[in-house]
Amino acid sequence: MMHQPIDMACTRWCILRMSGPRTLAVADSLAAVGVEAWTPRRTEKRPHPSRKAIGPDGRRATVEIDAPILPTYVFIRAVHRDEVLAIAADPASPHPQFSFLRRADNSIPEVRGADVAGLQEEERRAQEIIDKLRECEGREARRRERAALMKTERARQKALRMERREFSPQQTVTVEGMPALGGMTGIVESSDGRSAVVHFGGSLTMTIEAWRLAPDHVQSGNTSVVAAA
Known part of the structure; x- marks a missing residue:
């Protein structure tokens, strides 16, 4: 010093x-x-x-x-x-x-x-x-930290995608990680464990990856999560 x-x-x-x-x-x-x-x-x-x-x-x-x-x-x-x-x-x-x-x-x-x-x-x-x-070293360290966080987040998302999440028809859900749908609730029309068709009202119906969905605990029933083989 x-x-x-x-x-x-x-x-x-x-x-x-x-x-x-x-x-x-x-x-x-x-x-x-x-x-x-x-x-x-x-x-x-x-x-x-x-x-x-x-x-x-x-x-x-x-x-x-x-x-x-x-x-x-x-x-x-x-x-x-x-x-x-x-x-x-x-x-x-x-x-x-x-x-x-x-x-x-x-x-x-x-x-x-x-x-x-x-x-x-x-x-x-x-x-x-x-x-x-x-x-310069500080900027490089911050860049490496961001890269590590992104890598960790990608690994987390990959693990989540490997899970099967079963939703029941008419179950009320919310969407995580999609700011455009933040605060909205939807009704599940169908689900195959990997994704679900969700109706948000009016003409807005979307197919969303199941790992992004979470049950609306105020209104919905249970959701089963099964790790993929």
Whole structure:
């Protein structure tokens, strides 16, 4: 997860050095004790460590990890310099190992916020990229979910079509899953278990699949349902 960017424009910063794999750990460890520490980072998607982890699309799953944009460099606000110098000099420090970037005369340089504006812009662009990627993946996940629901609904309808529903002549029924007939009741004229001829009044008589019909419990008698062999 990307960290909230620090406003670096109106202050001065010192630079810490460390090994590449420790970059984020140093920044996070110092920030956890109240030091204003920052290093530009981006979120990357990488294959899941386990080859057995399969994503919804049937391919190997991915995981998100934070990665430094500028490995081996962490910026701390200059007002924390003495505090961080003490941390670096403490052999019992719980923080990952790091050192200060120094000039040839051993002095510690400071940089302006404007000097690292390009790095902040790079971090912002990296965040935009991962946000767009997540949005695309979200749309794809929703598409797969809709497809799965449609597949489930088709399977449900197929199972219902395999049932035989016997309706008695003159039985009153309602229709499910056909909005045009929603709220209407009809009278069964004949039924063969797979479909029924239903009269809705006037000249409206229709043959409707039996699985779409339900007895009107207020007026009708029993309906028998038999699974097809």
